[in-house]
Amino acid sequence: MSKKIMSVILALCMTLSCLTAAGIVAEARTTETAEVSAQATSVETGADYGLVDDVQDGQILQCWNWSYNGIKANMQKIAEQGFSAIQTSPIQTIKETTQNRQMSGSWWVFYQPSDFKIDTSSQNALGTKSDFKSMCDEAHKYGVKVIVDAVLNHMANNGDNTLSPTIPSDIRNDSSCWHSITTNTSNWNSRWDITHNCMGGLPDLNTGNSKIQNYEIAFLKECIDAGADGFRFDGAKHIEVPNDNENASSNFWSNVLGAATSYAKSSRGFTPYYYGEILDSTGGGQSIVNQYTNYMSVTCNTVSDNIRSQVNSGNASGAKRKDFCYNDGSQPAASKAVLWNESHDTYANGSSRGQSDTTLKKTWALVGSRAQACGMYLARPSSYSNQIGTASVTAWGDVEVKAVNQFKNYFVGKTEYPSSEGSIAYNERGTEGVVLVNCGGSSTSVSVTAHKMAAGTYTDQITGNTFTVSNGKISGKIGSTGVAVVYNAKPAGPSASVTPGSQSYNTDTLTLTLNYKNATSGQYSIDGGSYQSFTDGKTITIGSGLAYGTKTTVSVKATDGTTTSDIQTYTYTKVDPSLVQKVYFDNSSYNWSSVYAYIYADSSTNNGAWPGAQMTKDSATGYYVIEVPEELSNGYVILTESKDATSNRYPADGETGMALNGKTMIMRANHSWEEYTVTPATTAAPTTQPTTAVPTTVPVTTVPADKVLIGDTNIDGKITISDATEIQYHISEYSTLTGDNAIAADTDKNGTINIKDATVIQYYLVGLTESAGHCGEYTGGETPTTQPTTAPSGDYVYYYNSNGWSSVNAYYWSDDNTSLTKWPGVDMESVGNNVYRTKYPSAATYIIFSNNGSNQTSTITLSGANKIYKNGSWSTYNG
Structure with missing residues (x-):
């Protein structure tokens, strides 16, 4: 975000925070429900341990064979180590006693349940049901989630x-x-x-x-x-x-x-x-993996165990694996993967038990620093002959493990770049952090390529050693552990978010969950209305009674009492379900036993590894159907009966798929591929017509006495943030705008004054003229000889469309913010002679140009304002 935009928004936020009068009531179409949280909400008793809310984003400590009381006694240590969740052994009723039994001989008893109830008998060395409940209560005090191993x-x-x-x-x-x-x-x-x-x-x-x-x-x-x-x-x-x-x-x-x-x-x-x-593979390939991940995340033992093996043998190149593949090549998405340094099975069967804690902690540094994938750390017993129920603080309590866990929690949402050089395997997260592992030994000085790390000075959180990034190299000294966790930790500020994020929806309503972090309260606004307070986990429902095509915006912010976060705005578009792009298949002449659709745009953008996703029978049409992901709307389709089909697939192996061209298509007999028109669904009229919030003023109908500058609310001859503030005071009933002041405040000229008019002034001030309504225009009287202060021209990027694309989109982002645009990006404006342009924020670092998501360029590093990308290189644009 540019400094200019930031200053404007901060000024408005400060104004809003000072207003205590009753706000405008949210539109009648918005209702609220009682659900508390999208994730189990924790109440912390002491320090903020920096734990994550979503288990998938963090680390799990598997408290294998630990009693519930033993887990409870170690809960503060677990939180301090950065574990966001613990996992118990199975808690179901067992068939025989585990009291006074050794782990080595009886751990398996928990995996042979005799009933589907929490065991309440005295023969269970884990404890009683009341012990379990007490342990859960303690976990929640520290913000730790409880995962139960269920058989x-x-x-x-x-x-x-x-x-x-x-x-x-x-x-x-x-x-x-x-x-x-x-x-x-x-x-x-x-x-x-x-x-x-x-x-x-x-x-x-x-x-x-x-x-x-x-x-x-x-x-x-x-x-x-x-x-x-x-x-x-x-x-x-x-x-x-x-x-x-x-x-x-x-x-x-x-x-x-x-x-x-x-x-x-x-x-x-x-x-x-x-x-x-899931161990080794599902036995059914990618389509079966995809079905499991519709319901849950899954373990990736093949990758996890291989990384540990490569670390143990000193092979950094092999240890830097980026994939999540099973033995058959199928794999879950990173956001559905669970990695480990070892599991209770590999410990119990001896395949990892003989490997040192040093190997296990180095392995953890690599698997535990991954983006999106959850990490699971087995709490090894101090001895395999320990009695069941014994809770031991072993290597899981070491400084390297703590540093890796806190690193992962700190860099949630940031990109990753695993790589290796010589004996060093390392993973860069975002542009400000890296975990380095010396697979060949312990302490060593390093100088490895910085693929993403920004130039600067950083600190190893294990030793305190200084690392520098300069001239494309990460340099410093790894300590005796053989692991360095390098970044400059900063206290996290308040933030607010909405789940799900911006998207289209084809149901009558959509329920949203509002959350904040590192904050004491939050506020939300719908469609530019007044801000309403919310508590973490509050849900709201939008969309009821709205027409298809209606966009609803939800803006959120949070405060810790001292600092207020940036406003985050999400957009939700209600779409006609009959108009969602789909692929249909008429199976009546083919009689395939099953139907899969492989939809792709290029080698890396598809709806899943071959053969894609399985189509389902549509009872309304009798055809098989599948929705087309938005990013593949202009892609290609191959239909097949199975992964290994040769004759029952079309087009044939090696041929290009059938083009979608953004339309709903159907394949009929004789491989006929044609556009398919679905009869549009009708929406029943709501029993109660939705109403719009009553405006705070009588509609503006006054004829201006003199020439009025739209946006100049205080009539001082210029447009500044003070004019937006005047509108805020007006809608909060601190003051009333009348006459020429009211005319100037109605920036969108819709006859009423509301929060949208203040927003339009903000757009004008930061140079977003296409969103600035009528700001800067005059109405009535004679035009003055001195023109008002005009909006800045903004920063443009230009693209020479040598490919003759029908449209050009620009998708831009940075390492720290991948949400500046939503794929395929913003529509670029034609300025003639095959040249297209768009404004972009100074925070953007990279850009991809595409034809509405297809035929895209590779990732290009931005070269500054008013540059044109032509024939593979940047140059200054001179018109």
């Missing part, structure tokens, strides 16, 4: 492929509750085998059975009531997804998680965090 795929045996007599008879004696318990999975490429046979002799539940689902829903609800904030699902890949391969499907995940989420929202006002255990 929903199978139950306890009495020897391989048998049923334990401790299982309730209502389940044990009902054959419909079980898959074949005598057959173990043997074909790991068959989804039927994986989901319908036993995992290592453990009796496999029929998770498609409504009785089993109801038992498990009740258990999740019991955990939520006791204080759980989320769940890890053991053996998740062994539970089928709704559109699974080989007719293995069931509605388990949609029913069970749908019920749990609904209950959590209604009872405690939050949405639980879910992640599932």
Whole structure:
């Protein structure tokens, strides 16, 4: 944001903060609901530990085999170490005692539950249900979330492929509750085998059975009531997804998680965090991974274990992996990935147990510093022979782990750049931080390439050593741990946000959650109306009764009592659901068993790895259908029956897909590809017509006595921020604008004075003339000889359209702010001779030009104002 824009907005914010009179009532179309938070809201008792609200953004400490009281006793240390969540061992009823048992011989007992209830018996070394609740209460005091390891795929045996007599008879004696318990999975490429046979002799539940689902829903609800904030699902890949391969499907995940989420929202006002255990691969490729990630995040053991192996062998190049791939090449998105340095399985089976804490902490520095992916750290016991329930402060409490965790929490939302040079693997976050790991040893001096880091002086948060970035190099000394966490930590200021962010919606209403961080209160405004106070987690509903095409803006800000955040504005557009771009497929002449649509714009922009996303049957038309992502509206489509289909796909392998051209299309018989017109849906008239807020003044109808300068509210011959302030006083009833003052204040000439008129003056003052309404114009009387102070011309960037694109868009951003525009960016204005231009903020660093999102350029570094990008290089634009 430029200094000029900042000064104007700050001035207005200061004015608003001084106004205490009753504000304008929000428009009648806006209603509020009672949900408290989109995530479990924590109440901290002491210092702010810098923990994140969304578990996916932070780190989980797996308190493996720890008692609830042991976790509770270490909660402050956990928070101080920067862990935003803890994970318990499974808390379900167990088949045999774990009291006075060693971890090495009995840890597995927790993974053979005999019932779907929190264990309340004295034979459980983890503790009682009341202990669990007390532990959850303590966690929430420190802002720490509680994740429960839940075993929903199978139950306890009495020897391989048998049923334990401790299982309730209502389940044990009902054959419909079980898959074949005598057959173990043997074909790991068959989804039927994986989901319908036993995992290592453990009796496999029929998770498609409504009785089993109801038992498990009740258990999740019991955990939520006791204080759980989320769940890890053991053996998740062994539970089928709704559109699974080989007719293995069931509605388990949609029913069970749908019920749990609904209950959590209604009872405690939050949405639980879910992640599932997937080891090696799902056995069904990318389409199955995509279905799991519709419901949860997933573990990426292949990448995690490989990074640890590469670190252990001193191979920095191998340790810098950027992907999240399973063995078959499928992978979740980064925002749905969970990485670890080791897991309880790799510790228990010995594959990681023999590796040093140094290797584990170096591995953590790499996986734990990743952007978007959640990190899970196993709290190793001090000895594998410890009794179950023992809580040990081992390497998880070391300074390197704390530094990495705080680094990750600090850089939430920033980009990443993993790389390596020599023995050093490192990850740059944004332009102000880097984690460096010496895979070849301990203390060493480094000088590695700065791909993103800005020039300056930084501090290693482990040793206090000084690092410098100069002439494209990061230089400094890594300490004896072999890890350096380099950045200059700054106290976080207040901020406000709305979830979901700016988007289109095709329902009648849209519910938004308002949040703030590092603040004591927040305010929001709808469509430029007066600001209303909100508490963190407040929800509002917009859209009721609005016509399709209506845009609603929601602006938010927050304060800590001293500092007020920048105003963040979000835009929501109501669209006709019948006009959402889609692809249809008439299967009547093809008779494919399933239909997938691979939609792409280039090699890296698509709707998922091949074969794309599975299409669903539309009951209204009888055709298969899929919505087209906005960024792919001008992309291409390949339709296929399956990942490996050769004849049942079109176009053929190696051929370009069918062009979308921004339209809804259908493929009929004989590969006919044509535009498809859906009959527009009609919206029923609301029973109560929406009303608009009553304006604070009588409509402006006065004829000006003299020539009036629109925007010059105080009639002093110039337009300044004071004129916007006069409007603020007017709408807050501190003063009243009449006569020529009122005419000048009506900047959009709509006959009323409201907050939008003050906003228009702001636009005028910062040079956004296209949004400045009638500011600077005269009305009535004679035009004065001295013209008013005019708006600055602003900074333009120019593009020479040598490709003959029908339109040109500019998408610009910076390392610190990737939300300056929304892809494909702003429409550029033609100035003739194939030259297009647009204004851009000085905060922007990079730009991509495209033809409405397709045929785009590569990422280009901006070269300054009034430059033209032509034939691959920048030059000064001279008209």
